[in-house]
Amino acid sequence: MTTTHPLLAKLESLLDLTEAERNAIGQVRIQPAEIQADGTISREGDRPSRSFLLLEGMVSLSKMAGGGNRQIMMFYIAGDMPDLHSLHLKFLDSDIWAVTACRLAYMPHDDLRRLCYAHPRIADELWRTTLVDASIYRESVVNVAQRPALSRMAHLFCEMLLRSQAAGLAQGQTCPLPLTQADLGEMLGLSIVHINRMLQELRTRDLITFGQGRLRVRDWDALVELGDFRADYLHLRDR
Amino acid sequence: MTTTHPLLAKLESLLDLTEAERNAIGQVRIQPAEIQADGTISREGDRPSRSFLLLEGMVSLSKMAGGGNRQIMMFYIAGDMPDLHSLHLKFLDSDIWAVTACRLAYMPHDDLRRLCYAHPRIADELWRTTLVDASIYRESVVNVAQRPALSRMAHLFCEMLLRSQAAGLAQGQTCPLPLTQADLGEMLGLSIVHINRMLQELRTRDLITFGQGRLRVRDWDALVELGDFRADYLHLRDR
DNA sequence: CGCCTGCTTGACCTCGCTCAAGGCCCGTGG
DNA sequence: CCACGGGCCTTGAGCGAGGTCAAGCAGGCG
Numbered sequence: 081m082t083t084t085h086p087l088l089a090k091l092e093s094l095l096d097l098t099e100a101e102r103n104a105i106g107q108v109r110i111q112p113a114e115i116q117a118d119g120t121i122s123r124e125g126d127r128p129s130r131s132f133l134l135l136e137g138m139v140s141l142s143k144m145a146g147g148g149n150r151q152i153m154m155f156y157i158a159g160d161m162p163d164l165h166s167l168h169l170k171f172l173d174s175d176i177w178a179v180t181a182c183r184l185a186y187m188p189h190d191d192l193r194r195l196c197y198a199h200p201r202i203a204d205e206l207w208r209t210t211l212v213d214a215s216i217y218r219e220s221v222v223n224v225a226q227r228p229a230l231s232r233m234a235h236l237f238c239e240m241l242l243r244s245q246a247a248g249l250a251q252g253q254t255c256p257l258p259l260t261q262a263d264l265g266e267m268l269g270l271s272i273v274h275i276n277r278m279l280q281e282l283r284t285r286d287l288i289t290f291g292q293g294r295l296r297v298r299d300w301d302a303l304v305e306l307g308d309f310r311a312d313y314l315h316l317r318d319r
Numbered sequence: 320m321t322t323t324h325p326l327l328a329k330l331e332s333l334l335d336l337t338e339a340e341r342n343a344i345g346q347v348r349i350q351p352a353e354i355q356a357d358g359t360i361s362r363e364g365d366r367p368s369r370s371f372l373l374l375e376g377m378v379s380l381s382k383m384a385g386g387g388n389r390q391i392m393m394f395y396i397a398g399d400m401p402d403l404h405s406l407h408l409k410f411l412d413s414d415i416w417a418v419t420a421c422r423l424a425y426m427p428h429d430d431l432r433r434l435c436y437a438h439p440r441i442a443d444e445l446w447r448t449t450l451v452d453a454s455i456y457r458e459s460v461v462n463v464a465q466r467p468a469l470s471r472m473a474h475l476f477c478e479m480l481l482r483s484q485a486a487g488l489a490q491g492q493t494c495p496l497p498l499t500q501a502d503l504g505e506m507l508g509l510s511i512v513h514i515n516r517m518l519q520e521l522r523t524r525d526l527i528t529f530g531q532g533r534l535r536v537r538d539w540d541a542l543v544e545l546g547d548f549r550a551d552y553l554h555l556r557d558r
Numbered sequence: 559c560g561c562c563t564g565c566t567t568g569a570c571c572t573c574g575c576t577c578a579a580g581g582c583c584c585g586t587g588g
Numbered sequence: 589c590c591a592c593g594g595g596c597c598t599t600g601a602g603c604g605a606g607g608t609c610a611a612g613c614a615g616g617c618g
């Protein structure tokens with residue numbers, strides 16, 4: 081890895097930065113951290129004074145529902161900032177934990193705020209990433225409320241592949257997806273048993289292979305069709 | 320009604336504004352609009368150049384799913400800015416329409432951006448409202464994915480009452496809720512038939528009355544319990 | 559070797575859906 | 589004035605997607 085400031089690397093991929101902006105980003109202090117698989121990063125009710133950029137690994141954002149069931153709202157991948165919203169919300173309303181071993185780069189809220197105040201284009205870009213997250217949540221509501229299990233799963237796989245590709249983490253139609261069937265169940269609101277059967281269905285239809293921490297999409301068009309997937313909500317082509 | 324600038328009224332309720340901030344807000348141009356009940360405000364794919372503050376009425380944000388079913392993601396009430404996210408997302412990923420007759424105050428994106436650049440505290444506050452929306456979407460995922468129909472409905476009613484109270488639209492435990500059973504079904508991902516039966520159940524348990532465009536909560540504690548409702552995700556007490 | 563985590567399979571059950579019909583209220587036209 | 593139509597709400601009957609329970613299997617690790 082290079083020694084580049086991680087936030088600089090991220091923003092540079094989104095924006096043409098001026099020299100002044102680059103310098104200001106360089107001023108943001110970085111506190112590196114490593115978390116092992118299954119480790120807690122923060123909890124509902126926490127009042128963080130910093131946010132982190134995920135450098136490596138997979139992180140998930142979830143809540144406990146009444147019955148003791150966990151609902152996962154999002155899987156975050158390298159390059160994402162899963163708790164950026166804590167910059168303006170005083171406490172967290174969700175749990176954040178490491179699905180796999182992770183490397184994080186924490187950045188103090190004070191520094192981020194200073195950066196935003198001095199460089200509105202950067203503020204807008206960070207704001208925008210939280211808006212894309214919101215859009216993904218909206219689509220999740222549709223996914224879980226409207227689509228049958230098989231379609232729901234297909235939709236998730238489409239999304240994860242596309243986001244991985246956009247983040248430069250995929251190789252062709254293959255991307256890291258280090259999830260257990262239980263994880264998928266908690267994301268999709270389905271029982272493990274049913275996840276298992278739906279996965280088999282996707283496999284026998286020859287749409288995907290999934291296992292050993294990887295997803296390979298064998299028939300993208302069919303998966304898109306089955307998952308009722310339209311990528312616009314990811315706002316990848318916006319700029 | 321006074322002749323106060325509507326955005327000023329909104330922000331003043333959230334922030335102690337300086338004179339300079341007040342003046343800057345006053346510079347934001349307002350284009351009033353009236354929409355009749357059931358009217359379309361904007362559509363998925365639109366590229367708005369302005370956002371609006373809802374002055375009166377109820378607006379909903381929804382998407383069409385594959386099967387031709389509509390999924391409503393949020394009901395917005397007076398004081399909300401349902402398409403504020405279009406300030407930074409080039410096109411809309413959802414439909415926005417008027418549930419009831421509405422009065423809107425449109426504000427050009429250019430003006431809003433200028434305001435945000437000059438007054439970062441206001442930018443933060445607007446950013447924050449979009450983050451609260453995102454938090455509500457997250458809770459919606461939990462609601463739809465995890466809770467049984469009756470509980471889901473109870474949760475929605477808790478949320479609508481609390482948000483109405485916070486917006487000053489409620490009288491005691493009563494608030495406007497001008498929804499048909501079909502609307503509720505599209506919000507909760509349930510069939511009309513089932514909505515009807517669940518409503519009856521809530522009524523016979525004496526938890527609520529609902530009809531003529533109003534919701535009255537007769538037993539708040541029981542409704543909260545049934546709906547597995549914890550209000551923290553609304554971030555009302557944050558400040 | 560034995561345990562634990564994750565995957566798989568079968569049997570049964572239930573929540574919520576669909577289909578179908580009927581009732582109520584209100585606005586419109588004859 | 590009444591007839592008709594269209595929203596919206598209500599009720600009953602049957603069905604199916606997905607849940608629960610229970611058991612067994614495979615592989616990695618102490």
